[in-house]
Amino acid sequence: MSNLNRTHCNPQGYLTTFRLGNGDLRFAVKDTLDVAGWPTRAGSQARENTLAATRNAAVIDTLLGAGCVLTGKTVLHELAFGVTGINQWAGTPVNPRYPALIPGGSSSGSATAVAAASVEFAIGTDTGGSVRMPAACCAIVGLKPTFGRVAREGVMPAASSLDCVGFFTRDLAMMEQVLTRLGFPDGDEPESTAPALLAGAARADIDALIARGLATHGVRYHRAELPLLDAAHNAALHIIGHENACAFADLADNPDVSSDVRRRITLGANITAAELAEAEEVRLRFSAAVDALLERHGVLLLPALPDLPPTLEEARDPLSVVNLTRLLRPFNLSGHPALVLPVGEIDARPVALQLVGRKGHERALLYHARRLLSER
Numbered sequence: 001m002s003n004l005n006r007t008h009c010n011p012q013g014y015l016t017t018f019r020l021g022n023g024d025l026r027f028a029v030k031d032t033l034d035v036a037g038w039p040t041r042a043g044s045q046a047r048e049n050t051l052a053a054t055r056n057a058a059v060i061d062t063l064l065g066a067g068c069v070l071t072g073k074t075v076l077h078e079l080a081f082g083v084t085g086i087n088q089w090a091g092t093p094v095n096p097r098y099p100a101l102i103p104g105g106s107s108s109g110s111a112t113a114v115a116a117a118s119v120e121f122a123i124g125t126d127t128g129g130s131v132r133m134p135a136a137c138c139a140i141v142g143l144k145p146t147f148g149r150v151a152r153e154g155v156m157p158a159a160s161s162l163d164c165v166g167f168f169t170r171d172l173a174m175m176e177q178v179l180t181r182l183g184f185p186d187g188d189e190p191e192s193t194a195p196a197l198l199a200g201a202a203r204a205d206i207d208a209l210i211a212r213g214l215a216t217h218g219v220r221y222h223r224a225e226l227p228l229l230d231a232a233h234n235a236a237l238h239i240i241g242h243e244n245a246c247a248f249a250d251l252a253d254n255p256d257v258s259s260d261v262r263r264r265i266t267l268g269a270n271i272t273a274a275e276l277a278e279a280e281e282v283r284l285r286f287s288a289a290v291d292a293l294l295e296r297h298g299v300l301l302l303p304a305l306p307d308l309p310p311t312l313e314e315a316r317d318p319l320s321v322v323n324l325t326r327l328l329r330p331f332n333l334s335g336h337p338a339l340v341l342p343v344g345e346i347d348a349r350p351v352a353l354q355l356v357g358r359k360g361h362e363r364a365l366l367y368h369a370r371r372l373l374s375e376r
Contacts (some may be wrong), residue, residue: 009075012116013093013109015041016073023067025177026119030110031073032080033057033123033165034154042156043076043090046256057154059123059165059182066181071119074109077318078261079251080125080156081244082106083133083325084315088258092312097139101309101349102321104134107166111138114168121178122168125155128240129328131166132340136304136352139342141169146359147335150182157247162240162332172341172366172373179362187363190298195355195368196224198302201327206303209351213343214301219372224293224300232286232330235279237322239333241268242276260318287334294336294358299368302327304340304352331356339365 009015015031016038029035032042034053041047060070075090077083085108086092093112095103103112107124111134114122124131126144135142143166150165157163169175197214199207214221226232245268251257252265293300306326315321331338339355339362355372357365 009091009093009109011094012118013074013103013112014072014118015075015090015109018070018072020070021064021068023069025068025121025181026071027063027068028072028074028110028113028119028122029060029070030076030107030122030124032076032125032156033060035060035070035073038073040156041090042080043078043087044251044257045089046251046254048256053154055154058151060154062183063181066183068181074113074122076108077105078258079244079248080106080127080130081248081261081264082318083129083321084318085134086312086315086318095138098137098309098348098350100311102137102312102315104137104309106130107134107168111135111140111142111168114138114170115140117170120169120174124166124168125163126166126332127160127163128236128332129325131168132304132328132338132354133325135168135340136350137309139350139352141172141175142340143167143175143362143365144331144338145362146337147332149337149360149362157244159247160243162236162243164332172369176366179366184362187361190361190364190367192371193298194220194222195299195301195372196293196297197221198224198226198300201229202303202306203308205346206306206308206351209344209346210301210303210353213353214372217372217374221301222297224297226289226293228282228286228289229330230326231282232333233326235282235286236329236333238271238275238279242271245269245271263319283333286330290331290334290336290356294356298358299365300356302354302356304328304354308346308349308351327354335359337362337365339369341369
C-alpha cells in the first residue's frame with residue numbers, strides 16, 4: 001500500500017509509493033502510464049475517482065522483466081498538457097538543484113525523482129518536450145526516443161501522433177543501461193563526422209556558453225540552418241492541441257480541471273481542418289529537411305531551451321512559457337530521437353544541450369554525447 005497521500009505529491013515528485021518487481025535498478029513512472037491496481041489520474045482532480053488499472057503499461061512489464069523495480073507513480077502537469085510542471089491540485093515537486101525554478105513539465109515528478117537520487121531512472125512521456133523540458137530545468141539527462149520506438153500501450157492519452165515514452169537519468173552511463181534493459185540493439189559505432197550546430201535560435205549568452213563548451217572539448221562542427229524550425233513548432237502546437245482536445249473533450253467544461261488546461265482544451269477544439277492540413281504539410285517538409293541534414297552530419301546540436309528556465313513566480317501564467325519548447329517540439333513533429341544533457345549555468349540557472357539523431361539510432365545519440373564530452 002501507499003505510504004503517501006495519493007492526491008498530493010511529496011517534494012521528490014511521488015504521488016504514491018509501492019514496490020513492484022525484483023532487481024538492481026529502481027525506477028518511477030509518470031501517472032499517465034497504467035500500473036495494475038492503481039488509478040491513472042494524470043494529475044487531475046477530474047480523474048480523482050477513476051478506477052484502478054487492470055494491467056501494466058507495456059513498457060513497465062518490459063522493465064520489470066529485465067531486473068528493474070518500480071517504486072511508485074509521479075506527479076505531472078495536469079493531463080500532461082503544460083510545460084511548467086506546476087499543479088495546484090496534485091502538487092508541484094521541488095526542483096532539487098534549483099528550488100526557486102520550475103521543475104518543468106509535463107513529466108515534472110519523474111524528473112525531480114531522478115534529480116533527487118530517489119531512483120536510478122524514471123519514465124516520462126514527451127508529446128511536445130515533456131521529457132526534455134524538465135530534464136533541462138533539473139539539469140539531468142532526458143531522452144525522447146524515435147516516435148513509435150517504445151510501445152505506448154497503457155499510456156494516456158491512448159492516441160497520439162506525437163507522443164513518445166521517454167526516460168530520465170542522472171548520467172549517460174545509466175541511460176545506456178536503461179536502453180539495454182529495454183532491449184534496444186547495440187548498433188554499429190557511428191561515423192565520426194563533424195556534427196551540425198544550429199546557432200542563433202536561443203539567447204546569445206546560451207549560444208555562447210554552448211560554443212565555448214564545444215571549443216573546450218575540441219569539437220569541430222559545421223553551422224547549420226533549419227528555416228522551418230518555427231513553422232514546425234507552430235505545426236506541432238496545432239496537432240497536439242487538436243489531439244488533446246479530442247482526447248479530453250469530456251473534460252472541457254469540468255470545473256475540476258484547472259483553468260489553464262481547460263483553456264488549452266478549448267483552444268485545441270477550435271483548430272480548423274485547414275490548419276491541421278497545413279500542419280501535416282509542414283511535418284512532411286520539416287522531417288525531410290532534418291533527415292537530409294542528419295544524412296550529412298549524423299547528429300544535430302542545438303540548445304534545449306531558447307531562454308533560461310523561469311522561476312515558479314515567473315511562470316504563474318502557463319501560456320506565457322509555451323515558447324520555451326520552441327526548440328523541442330519540432331522533433332516531436334518530425335519523430336526524430338532527441339537527447340538533452342546539462343552543460344553549464346548562467347545566472348545560477350541551468351543550460352542544456354540537445355542532440356538530435358537519425359530515426360532508430362538512439363545508441364548513436366549516446367555515443368555522440370559521450371564523444372562530445374570527452375574530446376580534447
